Amino acid sequence: MFDPEKLTISRSSKLHRPRGYLCGTGMCPNCMMRVDGVPNVRVCTLVGNKKPRLEIQNHIRLLDTFRLTQKFSGLLKPGFQYTHFNDSRGMSNLFYGFLKRFTGLGRVATTSKLKRSTERLEVDNLVIGGGVSGMNAALKASNTKVSPNGSRQGSVLLVDTYGALGGDIVQRWQTTMGYSELLRTKIEEVQAVISKVIANERIKCLMNTRVVGYYKDENTFLAISERSTFEIRAKNVFVASGGHEVLPLFPNNDSPRVMLSLGAQILMNQRARLPQSAVVLDLNGLGPLVAADLVERGKMSSVKLTRTEGFSTEEIDLCNQRSIEILPKSIVSNVKNSGSVYIKSLKEEDQKKYDAGLVVVCGRYQPNFELALQLGINLRLVTGTAEVRILQGAAGVNAVSATAVGSLVNGSYGLGSSSPEESGQIIFDITTDEYMRHFAKSSDSYVCLCEDVTAKDMYDSIEMGYDYVESLKRYTGCLTGPCQGKQCALNTASMLNMMNPKTSGLLTTPRQPLYPLPLWSVASE
Amino acid sequence: MSTRSADLLIVGGGVVGLSVAYNCAKRGLGKITLLDRGRIGRGASSRNLGGVREQFSNEPMIRLMKYSIDVWEGLSKELRWNVLFDQKGYLMLARTESQAEQVKQNVRLQNSIGVNSVVLERDDVAEMLPQLKMDGVKCASFNKRDGAVHHDAVLWGLERAARRHGVEIIENVEATKLCTTSGRINAVETTAGTISTQKVINATGVFSRDLALTVGIDLPIRSFRREALVTEAYKHFLKPVFWDLTLGLLLSQTLRGEVLCDTRDPGNEESRDTGVSLSFLKKLAREVCELFPALGELHVLRQWSGTYDVTPDGSPILGESDEVSGLYFASGFTGHGLMVAPALGRLYADYLISGKKPKLLEPFRLSRFAEGKPIVEPLVAGRKIA
C-alpha cells in the first residue's frame, strides 16, 4: 500500500498537517484512514491481500490547500479554546459551531459489523510478548511443575502482535544477512529459541493478537485479533512486551518523509518500493545496520548516516563498504516536505542541506510499560545508561523484558532477560537526549502527533504551572490521543524531568484498553 | 503550615468547593482558605461527563438548575475563561409506555416552572438522531437550553478566578477533624496543623460523611463507583446529549469530536474504588450496538471511573447543620454536582454574607429525611434510585 510518490496519507487532527506512514506497527496515529467506509483504521496493521477502498480523513480542501491552519498555528496553541471567544454567548456559540465543523477525524460509518463471539481461554501461564524474553520465559514456564501437587507441567499461552515469533529483531531482519557477524549470530540464537518454542507442545502461540488490557473485575486479559476476541485467565503472567521506537524532537519531525526504522524495515520485508535516497538518524545504535539494509534490500543509491556521537571502526567499515556517508557528532536540524534535510554539526553553527527521499529514524525505545503498570509492576525511571535490576513483583506477576537496544555491530545489543524467575521492574530511561536539548523550545518539533502539540507548547505549558503529568496531559492533550501516549510518553516524561527534576509520579497508570478497539469486538453476549 | 486562621475554610477542592470559594472571595467575605487532600479537582470533578440540564422530575431541583443555567450562560465571560458550555440540548429517550408517560409528566412540570422543554415525537427523534434504531421508540423529552461543559475548563477557570480574588489554595493537605466549642465550629485539624475558623464548608464529595462523623453527624451519603469511557475523535454526528431511559446509556460528543459514553454500572456496589471493569465495557458495547448499530465501529480509547456521592432520595444535602453551627454541607450530589456548582457558588455567597438561607437551598436541608420530606429524583444517570 506504500507509494513513494504519495507519501501523505492522512491529515493531523488539529493543524491538518500532512502525515505519512511512520511506525508500521500500530504505535502512532499517522496512518489512520477510512477503509471501505470504516473510519479511523490504522492501515499499517491491515492483513490480507484484498485491496480495500482507502480514503484520506480530515482533509478539508479549503483549509488544506492554503495551509491555513498551519499558517495560523500560533493562534491554536494549547488552551486557545479557553482564552478566546468568552465575552458573549453569541461569540461562544459561533466558536463551538466552528469547532464542530472542523474537529474530529473520520466520518462515522453507515453500516454495521456483525457481533462476534468471544473465546475464553484458561491457562497456567500467560506470556505476553514473543521476543527472546517472552520465548525464554515460555520455555522455562513450560518446564515448571504446577501446584497443587506438582505432578503436572504447566500449559503456556504466548501472545504476540506480530505474525511471527522473535520480536522486533525478526521483523527487522527476516533473513540472515551478511552485514555483520554479530547480527548473524544473534539471529541464529533467536532462531534456535524459536525452534524450541515451536517444538514444545505445551506452548501455544496466539499470533497477530494484541493484549489490550488486564481487567481486575474478571481477572481477565482481553486480547483482540482481526478475527477473534479472547478473554484469557492465567495463574502466572509474564509481561515481556518489549518496547517501540519513538520520534525524537527536530523541526518538522512529523513530515511524511520521516519514518521510524522498524517501519522502513517492515516495508522492505513487504517488498515495497522505497525512495532512492535517505538520511538515517541514529539514536538507538542500530543506525549502521539499518543504513546497510536500506542500501542492500531497499536498493537506495544514496544513504547518509548521522549520530550525535561518533562511530566505531567496525561501523565505519560497514558503511564504507556500501558508500554510506557518515556524519558523526551532528544532528538533523530540519526536514522539508520537499525533501531537503538539514544537518548540523554539533561543533559548528552552520548547517548543510542534503536531498533525501526519506529520513529514517532509529529512535529511542520506549518500553511498552502500560500493562506492567496495570499489573502493579514497578516502573523504574532512570537517567543515564539503563542498567537492568531485578526486583520481586507481586505473586504470579512477572516482568521479564528489559528494553535495551544497543549496537549490534559493537556487541552491546540487549536481547532481554531470559528467566521467568526474574520478576521485577521495567526500566524507563528518561535521559534528556541531544535532540531534546536542542529543540525543547522549538515551535515546529512535535511531541504529540495525535493532538499536534509542539515542544514549545509543552515547554510553555509546564512553565505556566501545568507541571505534573496529569495536568499537563489535560491541558495540552498530549497522552490523550489515539496513540495513547505510545509516541509521546518518553518525550513528555523526559521534558518534565529536564525542567523540573523533582516531578514525582511521573507517569499515571494508563487506562484500558491499551490499544483502541471497536465496540463491536466486545459486544457479544 | 503552622497554626493559621481563616474567615471561611472550604474543605475539598472539587468544582463545588472552588465555585463557593471563588464566589465568596469575589463578594469580599474576608480571608478564604481552600484545602484539598490531593491536587485540585482530582476527585469526581475531573472524571465526569460534563452534562448540564434542567430536565429533572422534582420542583426544587428544576428551580435550582434553572438558576444554575442562567449562571452557566454568563460564566465564561465572568471568569474570562471559556468553559465550553455548549447548549446543544439534552434528549431523554422513552421506549416503554410508562416511560413515555413519565417523560410527558416531567415536561408538564418543567413547563409549569418556566423551563421550555418539549416532547419529541418519533419523527423528530429520528431526525435528531439519524443513527438511532427506531424499533420500540415511543417519544423523548428535549430541552435546548441544556448541554455540556468541559469539566477541566470549568476547574481551571474557577481556580484562576479564585486565586485572582485572593483565595488561598492549599493542596496535598487533608482535613482530619472538625473541632467545636459549645456547638460551634472553632477550628479544623489538618495533616499540616490546625486552622482556626468559625465557618467550614464540607465539600469533600464522597468523603463528606467521614468528615461530618468527626463531629458526630452521620450524613446519609454512600459512595458508588461510576464508570465511563471515551472514544477516538470522529467528525461531528451527535447533536444533543443522548440518554436512554431504559438502559441508562448516555452518549455525548465533545467539541473535540470524541464520544463520551456511560451506562448503568453492572456491579452497582458501594465502593470508593476507581478502577475500570471488563463487564462495564462489554455491557456498554452491547447497548451501543443495539441502539446505534453503525456506532459499533467507534473505537474505545480509554475507560475510567469516578465516584458518585449518593443520597437516599437522589438529591443533594445543602445548608448549615442544625447541630453544629458554622458547619455547612455541600455534598450528596448523586451525579449532579458539576451542573449545580455555579448556582451553589452564588447562593452560598449570598447565604454567608446575609446569614439568611436562600429559598432555592431550603428544600435540600438535611432534616428533610427525618421530616419525611425527601426530594425523590429518579432521573439519575447510571443508577436506579429506589
Ligand SMILES: Cc1cc2nc3c(=O)[nH]c(=O)nc-3n(C[C@H](O)[C@H](O)[C@H](O)COP(=O)(O)OP(=O)(O)OC[C@H]3O[C@@H](n4cnc5c(N)ncnc54)[C@H](O)[C@@H]3O)c2cc1C
Ligand atoms: C462518571 C461520572 C459522570 C458524571 N457526570 C456528571 C454530569 O454529567 N453532570 C454533572 O453535573 N455531574 C456529573 N457527575 C458528578 C460530578 O462529577 C460530581 O457531582 C461533582 O464533581 C462533585 O464535585 P465536588 O466538588 O462535590 O466533589 P469532588 O470533585 O469529588 O471533590 C471533593 C474533593 O475533596 C477532597 N477531599 C476529600 N476529603 C478531604 C479531606 N478530608 N480534606 C481535604 N480534602 C478532602 C478530595 O480530594 C476531592 O478533591 C459525574 C460523576 C462521575 C463519576
